[in-house]
Amino acid sequence: EAGVTQFPSHSVIEKGQTVTLRCDPISGHDNLYWYRRVMGKEIKFLLHFVKESKQDESGMPNNRFLAERTGGTYSTLKVQPAELEDSGVYFCASSQDQGPFYNEQFFGPGTRLTVL
């Protein structure tokens, strides 16, 4: 079974540009989460989807960030326009709603975003 995948693995853009990150969760996982780790700091929650609905977006830093999960499968996180402080590693995770692995979040490898 494939794990959580993220694309791209690295992205280097200039301030003011737009970047879109993609996450493909584990098949059948209704819950999808976005987190990010800014250099040297802790990993912080951004938002949580249940299927295609935003369950909790309390961690989204500002309106330059837009997350979507059309059809309840993969998700995208767009940053527009990107600022220097957006640099960091963006993680995606998914989890089931029930079953033996309920509550366990499976993480993707992350996308390292560098804004110059």
Add this chain to the structure above:
Amino acid sequence: AQTVTQSQPEMSVQEAETVTLSCTYDTSESDYYLFWYKQPPSRQMILVIRQEAYKQQNATENRFSVNFQKAAKSFSLKISDSQLGDAAMYFCAAHLLQGAQKLVFGQGTRLTINP
């Protein structure tokens, strides 16, 4: 505020020895979940061990065990018989709000295993 704190940015241990990573947290909830995640260099974060707050028995997974002290809000990870493959960044994390599924993470501890 719900917080998780790891006070050891780096730790090192000799191969085959035992090491304990510290984690404390703050919450007003009585029921919650605690986790230790491991992120090896250039690899995905994986779950090492989990503890449900209502369970008094400390969780154990092979060489990994926890010392869960609910009153002290402490959740340390003990790695026995350390192996080179244990070298990684270790994150303590928690679901601290009832019903919420977001994880609150500590700052991480980088563990080095010396051969």
